[in-house]
Amino acid sequence: MAMDCKNYDFQKIEPFWQKKWLANQTFHAECLSPAEKYYVLDMFPYPSSMGLHIGHPEGYTASDILARYKWANGFNVLHPMGWDAFGLPAEQHAIATGQHPSINTAINIERFRTQIQSFGFAIDWNREVDTTNPHYYRWTQWIFLQLFKHGLAYVDDKPVWWCPELKSVLANEEVINGRSERGNFPVERKNLRQWVLKITKYADKLLDGLEDIDWPNSTKRQQIAWIGRSEGLEIDFEIIPGGSKIPVYTTRPDTIFGATFLVLAPEHELVEQTTTTENQEKVQEYIRNTKKKSDLERTDLAKEKSGVFTGSFAKNPFNGEQIPIWIADYVLVSYGTGAIMAVPAHDERDFEFAQKFNISIKQVIAPPTSENSGENENPENSLFYKNNLPFCGDGILVNSGKLNGSTTEEAKKKIMQQAEQCGFGRRAVKYKLRDWLFSRQRYWGEPIPILWIERSLYDRALTEKKTYFLDLVPHIAVSYKKNNVEWCAIPLMDNQLPLKLPETNIYLPSDDGESPLVHAKQWLNVFVNPSTGEISAEPQMGFIPAIRETNTMPQWAGSCWYYLRYMSPHYEEGLVDPQAEAYWKSPDFYIGGAEHAVLHLLYARFWHLFLYDIGAISATHEPFKKLFHQGIILGNDGNKMSKSRGNVVNPDDIVQQYGADSLRLYEMFLGPLDAMKPWSTQGIEGVYRFLKKIWALYIDGEGKVKKFLAEDNATIDRLLHETIKKVTEDIEKLQFNTAIAQMMIFINGAQKIGISRQTAVVFLQLLAPFAPHIAEELWARLGENFSVSKIKWPTYDPSKLATDQVKIILQINGKMRDEIAVNSSATQEMVEEIAWKQSRFMTFLSGKKIVKKIYIPGKILNIVVK
């Protein structure tokens, strides 16, 4: 017992039990316990200076209910918490104050931990992880080096998204409608040397893996769309005059006879070759204009198509037709072959373009009609369909020579076959997914554990085979050229990890894409012994000059594998203890916001699949078997909570005023867990009253346990078993709102009728996952053993649910007219006999002719009349 308080004094009760759970390590997850494991994972928070948001405890409470429920069912539960602590706000604070970001980060973590502990979650605090701790990021760096060694990390200086405001590059996934995902600042294209991870190599595995995991459909769909796999045909068109070939990519080879022009992207390498002398000027001007446009303009001004004719023609290899070659910026150089065959009759974009530039439109697909299956199609009579162009669906081929009458599906097959046989085309698979841009020009991130040395020294070390990095570098060297010197990347050795961030007082990146780490000159320029890997700050015999990589990793790096670290957070021999990994495998339940659908959740799956492939882990291919997104909690006014709207609810205030149990209960009672729902300041009163009612049912005005009934009456007995059933089933289905409603029904009944001591005990077990503090307190006052969350979960007795009397609804033409109570074993004849005696029911039947009777045993008797 916490205190001998008389009233429901949550301010005394809650901290007492929180301390007790911590001190007793009540929720410590024992690795390799003989019990079956259950791993509940929350998306770990970024510890911002704003403190915890009211949305945080929503997901955390849901996972906590599950964790406590599983403990009570005999599972060995892993429910950890940690900090995704690298990130921009801490760095911006450092820039503003000149203070090292680790100081502020530590303060914020402290505050988050205190806040999270004030909710009484059954977390194993021994397993806390912090992505900014060198003991942690040592292994983030180690994973990077594995990716490097396997040729999945390389440098590139293609155009990348650059955000001038953040002074950093961003990944494709971090750019939304031409603005940064964080901060909503405009971004532009810039050529910079950057580290890139070859996530595209895992495109198919990332796609296939989605099939056997239990995730929200919308999230799966988003990942599928992001990967954007398509199957099609690459077809070579011959340039007239000239004779060289332009490969185009299409997913609709069946429309090949409808191609009336060909379009090159403005950046396409054959632009110069295809442009005739008299069109030179116009084409160059068009390309100049395109370059001036930002990517935002180029994609956002989708309304009006633009383009220019090159003067050349291309020969359609299927029918020998010559079609004009145009240049237009609606074709992207980075997708497919950067060139398309345009079929205006069956593609909206091509249609729009053809209309604007007066290019002919030729229909080759007729929409399928219900009556004919293609045989009666009259190719000459296609005028009828012209009004409906462009028609982009599947149909029947017309105007396509011997393919006329084929379906889209048949025609695709035939044309692909023909193209491959004749050698002017080949099947191809394309993806929208691009490689993951992995470096950032920031201070507050994991340093990339790479040294750069000159090419000749690199080659010499490898040919002489007397070097530590012989097996640690990819087959093809990762290199770049600057001022005519070529630099090659070599890794640090495992025992040189973690590569810690150097001390500096300059945290601001430069305007031209230089990381603040370049200012740490001592750290930056070193000497390395190529045979031993030894690093020295001073030149030495046998050492060669090297420069450290100055970019850091993006914030997503640390969160890609934290769920593995929780399994053995103090293990020093590897990222995860193989025994722990074999036992815990992967999270059984993962809950977090839907905003990470294509960022964290795609990156983490990529790393997991990779780690599995290289044998670093071995239990599962996919990291997150079951995923759930909690809904957003809106402000009182139905709008998103924001400082500017003044509708922000601070969880600390709620805990202060109503207690953590009320907050937990209320957030779960608001509505379905995945729904977006508005906070109501008045609404929380309801659950608070519920808790006070429970208190009053157990404890008298003197703070003593009340006298319970010697025995339950039948109504309460049935209600208890109904409640056990409903609460148990609803927890399994994550329908916490209705589970709480059922407990309220129980308490309302208990208040009227009274309950036995045994029933009072069982109810506390049901309540404990939702409101653990009050449940633990009353449990202790009843003299039961600590802890209520570790006692075997109650089961219901089905025989108690059966009743000897059932209610039958009497309907006429499906409308409820009366109800009767009958013996539960009553037959239809017996029910009818009683029904016919009901005067109210009979008044509805009088003068009507009975057509049919429908009887659903135990539920309904419906009389159909005329």
Add this chain to the structure above:
RNA sequence: GCUCAAGUGGUGGAAUGGUAGACACGCCAGAUUUAGGAUCUGGUGCUGCGAGGCGUGAGGGUUCGAAUCCCUCCUUGAGCACCA
């Protein structure tokens, strides 16, 4: 524009083919109280004196029976947005 999801009292929501509105908020009345607060009891979809009638975004359909299944439209939310 395309794709997906969802529309139920004054409010949050319950019911996924069988009594629409569980549970809760709010509101009304009463009890207790010097008063307020707290607590307890009863009521509360709309309409009608009543029997009853109407009612789940709108319209249509399937069914003995539809909030639930199907079609069309409207609204809201989410995602994608020249990916050929």
